Amino acid sequence: MGEDAESPKINHTFLRDYVTEADVISTVEFNQTGDLLATGDKGGRVVIFQRETESKGESEEVGETGDSGEYNVYSTFQSHEPDFDYLKSLEIEEKINKIRWLPQQNAAHFLLSTNDKTIKLWKVSERDKRPEGYNLKDEEGRIKDISTITSLQVPVLKPTDLMVEVRPRRVFSNGHTYHVNSISVNSDGETYLSADDLRINMWHLGITDRSFNIVDIKPANMEDLTEVITAAEFHPHHCHLFVYSSSKGTLRLCDMRASALCDRHTKLFEEPEDPGSRSFFSEIISSVSDVKFSHSGRYLLTRDYLTAKVWDLNMDKGPVETYQVHEYLRSKLCSLYENDCIFDKFECVWNSSDSVIMTGAYNSFFRMFDRETGRGVTLEAWRESSKPRAVLRTRRVYNGGKRRRGDVGVDSLDFTKKILHMAWHPSENIIAIAATNNLYIFQDRVNPEAQVQ
Amino acid sequence: MFPKGTKRKFSDSGEEPVSSGDQVPVAPSVAARTLTSSYSLQRQSLLDMSLIKLQLCHMLVEPNLCRSVLIANTVRQIQEEMTQDGTWQIMTQALAAAQCPADRLVATEVLCRQTDPAAQAGQSPKPFSVVGLEEGYHAEEVVMEGDVETEVTMSTLSPVSPQLSSASYLAGPFGMGPCWEEEEEEEDDGECEEDEEEDSEECVSEGEEGDRDHLSADSRTGEQVFGTFEIKHPAPPPDPALEELFSDVDPSYYDLDTVLTGMQSAPKMGPYDLLESLSSHGPTALSSSSSCRSDLNELDHIMEIIVGS
Numbered sequence: 100m101g102e103d104a105e106s107p108k109i110n111h112t113f114l115r116d117y118v119t120e121a122d123v124i125s126t127v128e129f130n131q132t133g134d135l136l137a138t139g140d141k142g143g144r145v146v147i148f149q150r151e152t153e154s155k156g157e158s159e160e161v162g163e164t165g166d167s168g169e170y171n172v173y174s175t176f177q178s179h180e181p182d183f184d185y186l187k188s189l190e191i192e193e194k195i196n197k198i199r200w201l202p203q204q205n206a207a208h209f210l211l212s213t214n215d216k217t218i219k220l221w222k223v224s225e226r227d228k229r230p231e232g233y234n235l236k237d238e239e240g241r242i243k244d245i246s247t248i249t250s251l252q253v254p255v256l257k258p259t260d261l262m263v264e265v266r267p268r269r270v271f272s273n274g275h276t277y278h279v280n281s282i283s284v285n286s287d288g289e290t291y292l293s294a295d296d297l298r299i300n301m302w303h304l305g306i307t308d309r310s311f312n313i314v315d316i317k318p319a320n321m322e323d324l325t326e327v328i329t330a331a332e333f334h335p336h337h338c339h340l341f342v343y344s345s346s347k348g349t350l351r352l353c354d355m356r357a358s359a360l361c362d363r364h365t366k367l368f369e370e371p372e373d374p375g376s377r378s379f380f381s382e383i384i385s386s387v388s389d390v391k392f393s394h395s396g397r398y399l400l401t402r403d404y405l406t407a408k409v410w411d412l413n414m415d416k417g418p419v420e421t422y423q424v425h426e427y428l429r430s431k432l433c434s435l436y437e438n439d440c441i442f443d444k445f446e447c448v449w450n451s452s453d454s455v456i457m458t459g460a461y462n463s464f465f466r467m468f469d470r471e472t473g474r475g476v477t478l479e480a481w482r483e484s485s486k487p488r489a490v491l492r493t494r495r496v497y498n499g500g501k502r503r504r505g506d507v508g509v510d511s512l513d514f515t516k517k518i519l520h521m522a523w524h525p526s527e528n529i530i531a532i533a534a535t536n537n538l539y540i541f542q543d544r545v546n547p548e549a550q551v552q
Numbered sequence: 553m554f555p556k557g558t559k560r561k562f563s564d565s566g567e568e569p570v571s572s573g574d575q576v577p578v579a580p581s582v583a584a585r586t587l588t589s590s591y592s593l594q595r596q597s598l599l600d601m602s603l604i605k606l607q608l609c610h611m612l613v614e615p616n617l618c619r620s621v622l623i624a625n626t627v628r629q630i631q632e633e634m635t636q637d638g639t640w641q642i643m644t645q646a647l648a649a650a651q652c653p654a655d656r657l658v659a660t661e662v663l664c665r666q667t668d669p670a671a672q673a674g675q676s677p678k679p680f681s682v683v684g685l686e687e688g689y690h691a692e693e694v695v696m697e698g699d700v701e702t703e704v705t706m707s708t709l710s711p712v713s714p715q716l717s718s719a720s721y722l723a724g725p726f727g728m729g730p731c732w733e734e735e736e737e738e739e740d741d742g743e744c745e746e747d748e749e750e751d752s753e754e755c756v757s758e759g760e761e762g763d764r765d766h767l768s769a770d771s772r773t774g775e776q777v778f779g780t781f782e783i784k785h786p787a788p789p790p791d792p793a794l795e796e797l798f799s800d801v802d803p804s805y806y807d808l809d810t811v812l813t814g815m816q817s818a819p820k821m822g823p824y825d826l827l828e829s830l831s832s833h834g835p836t837a838l839s840s841s842s843s844c845r846s847d848l849n850e851l852d853h854i855m856e857i858i859v860g861s
Contacts, residue, residue, distance in 0.1 A: 189614045215614075277617055296617040325625055327618045346618050379598060379629060383622045437601060442619045 124533035126520055130200035130208065133524040135223075136170055136531055137210055138538055139195025143180055145212055147223065147263075148538075149173035168529065168542050174223060174263040179214040191216050197282050199291070201304070209268070211291060215278040218293055220269035220304065228256040274300050274310045281331045287338040294331035294343060297324075301355075313361050314343060314353065329444070330390045337396070340365075348385030348403060350410065368399070368410050370417040380432040380441065388444035393453040394525075400456055402447040405429060407458045407468065422468045422475060425460050427498035427509045440514050448523045448530075459518030462507060463534050464494060480518060480532045480539040491541060592639060595630055602627045 121142025128137050136148040148170035182191035193214055201209040207224040232254040237243050277295035284291045285301075292301050292313070299314035314331075318324050327346045334340035339355045351364035372381065384404035391400045399410040401418075405426060408418035424445075428435060435441040440461075447458040459465045463481040468474070477494045497506035520533040528543035602623050634640040 184614075187614065191614075278614070324621060327621050329618060346622055379595075379626055382625055382629075386618070386622060433598070436598075439605075439619075442616070442622065 119536065122536035124520060124536060124538060125194050126196060126198050127522040127531045127533045127538070128198045128200060128210075129522050129524050129531065130210075131202050131525060133526055133529065135173065135200070135208060136522070136540075137198045137200070137212075138531075138533065139178065139198050139212055140536075141192075141194040143178055143193030143195060143214065144175060145178045145195060145198065145210075145221070146175045147173045168547075170531075170540055174265055176221070176265040178212045178219060178221065179217065182216070184216075196279060199282050199284050201284055202288055204288075211282055211284065213279050213282050213293065216272070216275055218271040218274070218279065218282060218302070219267050220271070221265055222268045223263065223265050226262040226264060227258060227260070229259045230254040231257045269304065269307050271302055271307050271310070274302070280329060283332040283341070285333045285338050286336055290338075292331060292333060292341060294328050296327040299328065299331050299341075299343060299361075311359075313341075313355060313359075315360065315362060329387050332390055332392055335392050335394060335396045342390055342392070342399060344387035344390040344401060346386040347382060348387055350387065350390060350399060350401065352412065366412075366415050368415045370408070378432070380436060383436070383441055384432065389446045391447060391449060393449050394451060395453055398453065400447050400449055402445050402458050404441060404443075404445075407447050407456055407466075409456065409470065420470060420473070422456070422466075422473075424458055424466050424475075425496070427496055431509070435514075438514065440517075443517055444519060445517075446520055448521055450523050450528065451526050457521060457523060457530065459521060459532070461514050461517050462496075462512040463516040463518060464496075465518045465521065465532055478541075480534045480537075480541075481516070482537065592634075592637070595634065599627060599630045599634075602630070 119142075121140060121144075123141045124138050125141055126139040129135070130137070134150045134152075136150075138146050138148075140146075149172075151169045151171060178195055179193040181193045183189075184191055191214065195212050195214060197211075197213050199211045201211065201220075203209075207222050210221050210223065212219055212221060231238070232252050234248060234251055234254075235243055271293070274293060275295040275298065277297050279293050279295045281294040282291060283294075289305075290301055290303050292299055293310075294300075294314075297315065297317040298312055300310040301313050302310045314328070316326065316328060325347075329344045329346055331341060331343035334342070340352060341355070341361075342350055342352050344350050348369065350368035352366040352368070353361035354365040355361060357363070357365060372385075387401045387403050389402045392398070393400065397412060398419075399412065401408050401410065402424075405424060405428060407422045407424055409420040409422075410417075411419045432441060445459045447456060449456055454470055455467055456470065457465060457467045460477075463479050464477050465480060467476050467478065477496065478491050479494050492505075495503060495506045496509060496512070497503075498509050516534065518532060518534055522531045524530070527547055529547075530541050532539040532541065605623050606620060606627070631640065634643070
């Protein structure tokens with residue numbers, strides 16, 4: 100007792116707020132069924148969550164699905180390690196830039212994960228049975244004394260605790276000189292593309308020592324470099340089509356049947372610049388940070404710094420819809436340039452029926468836009484302001500006009516809390532939001548199934 | 553410039569252009585002229601900010617190419633605009649005349665280097681390129697040639713001013729262009745060592761040269777090369793009239809948000825509001841050179857920290 104009285108009181112509150120850099124989530128992705136959710140972090144680790152399928156038993160109501168909707172940790176593994184490029188004397192970060200699941204073909208699951216330079220194919224398999232009843236070994240594995248064996252038995256498989264094994268099956272290395280920003284699995288199930296700042300390669304999933312370069316925008320003279328590739332994706336249905344976006348705000352649709360090297364686009368999507376709003380930051384904020392095909396394959400969703408745009412593949416003159424994500428930042432571009440926030444790369448996602456799009460913002464806010472009504476809503480991924488299972492309330496950023504209670508002023512936005520990575524369940528209204536080192540999973544209880552148009 | 557004894561008010565400045573000979577040839581309205589001065593200050597600050605950003609990429613991890621390209625494009629855009637204004641030559645001339653090599657002019661000097669002097673000449677002031685030692689010489693020539701105007705004038709440069717595509721000034725940043733190699737051969741490392749203030753830059757350059765030896769042009773990113781600007785020989789004493797153009801990057805440039813982004817579109821603030829936000833700078837470029845100098849020293853210090861001496 101006396102000891103306790105003398106020992107100084109240590110304030111541990113700071114530990115709660117301390118975020119290990121390595122734990123910052125850098126990518127989130129559902130698999131094709133939505134049962135598995137993978138996250139990658141800056142420390143090179145991948146954590147896979149699995150949806151619980153326990154039935155509710157007697158409390159199950161009519162119409163309610165058997166899934167409780169909870170996601171629990173299924174497996175964790177170290178995907179990439181820090182590396183060193185001896186030629187350039189530079190470190191290669193182990194941060195996982197992207198994860199993409201392969202369509203499931205057997206009991207095992209496969210995913211691709213990539214850091215700046217190397218893509219890896221991982222096999223995730225379960226083992227829940229083990230053979231028992233060996234003749235020559237006992238239960239602990241020790242060799243039996245032969246003289247004690249009087250009869251032969253056939254080993255049988257007995258159920259055991261579930262074990263999840265993750266093994267690297269392929270390592271696709273040395274394909275990229277610049278930083279890989281995107282990977283995309285082709286609908287043919289055999290190939291995938293990987294894109295870095297200046298080149299896009301196509302790989303066969305079974306071949307690791309070769310890749311096919313399909314786009315190369317590196318100028319002969321690096322002095323002339325003014326544009327880089329920011330994202331790329333295969334068309335969801337047409338295995339010969341892919342799209343890539345650039346730092347100048349253009350999208351290029353390429354057809355691999357046209358030529359081996361797709362430097363000439365089949366279609367160029369570009370919005371004409373509004374001369375009235377031109378500033379020194381016009382180009383920077385027009386840089387596309389993410390591009391996603393709609394599930395239907397008919398539309399493209401892009402994100403630049405201030406807006407999210409929907410493009411119709413049949414119309415290349417400009418987007419068909421433009422959504423203002425955080426227009427109130429337009430007058431703050433200079434300080435956002437100064438603190439580098441203007442270079443933040445936000446992702447964007449479609450819902451399963453392509454009727455809603457979602458993207459992230461600052462202050463732990465993320466935005467959803469209903470394409471039919473054009474209306475947007477702001478939500479917050481912040482544990483302090485919402486309890487588990489509580490209904491999310493909408494937020495608003497106050498920028499002049501009538502101020503409501505709960506509105507956040509533009510100047511009090513926290514720019515370190517950025518929602519860059521997110522994913523939407525392929526068939527249900529479940530979303531996964533990465534907020535620094537936390538993963539939030541939200542469900543729409545009112546309309547759990549997406550309304551199919 | 554102003555009649556002696558008259559209290560200078562920004563509302564009066566509109567009356568000046570007619571009487572004074574060395575004013576801007578075009579006599580804009582009061583608002584426009586005031587906007588121009590403060591606008592160019594802000595633009596200069598943005599330029600410096602961008603150049604510092606490009607320098608700061610000597611990190612352990614390979615810098616982000618997309619970010620570098622975007623910043624470089626911004627710098628080029630400012631450069632082009634300044635060239636059209638004519639302020640570009642003034643700055644290059646003053647650079648040559650600048651006394652302190654290690655001040656923040658270092659950053660802008662990068663832009664003042666020309667590439668291959670054999671490049672086509674003849675066109676009126678075009679964006680300069682980064683690389684090459686020759687610029688230092690040319691700038692001096694220009695200074696001696698004639699009077700240096702403090703205001704924006706459209707004087708043409710020396711005949712050697714190269715015509716370059718707007719992208720070519722990036723000879724340094726993104727690749728080992730032939731000019732960069734020329735510079736390497738020509739320059740004497742001993743030169744740099746003499747001046748203490750250049751040490752910081754020298755460390756950078758040495759590191760770069762070491763890197764360069766075993767780097768292919770392919771894999772270089774802008775910043776690695778971009779950061780190796782050397783300071784040339786010290787120049788003659790600075791022209792006070794010119795120095796004011798390089799008025800400091802005061803931390804108050806953080807206030808630039810509304811000014812700079814609102815600049816080219818219809819500004820939400822009127823010109824008088826702009827002035828208020830820039831009260832420390834004053835409406836014209838006629839601040840005293842002493843204040844410029846003390847601020848420049850401050851900048852020296854900041855630059856040294858940034859470059860990591």
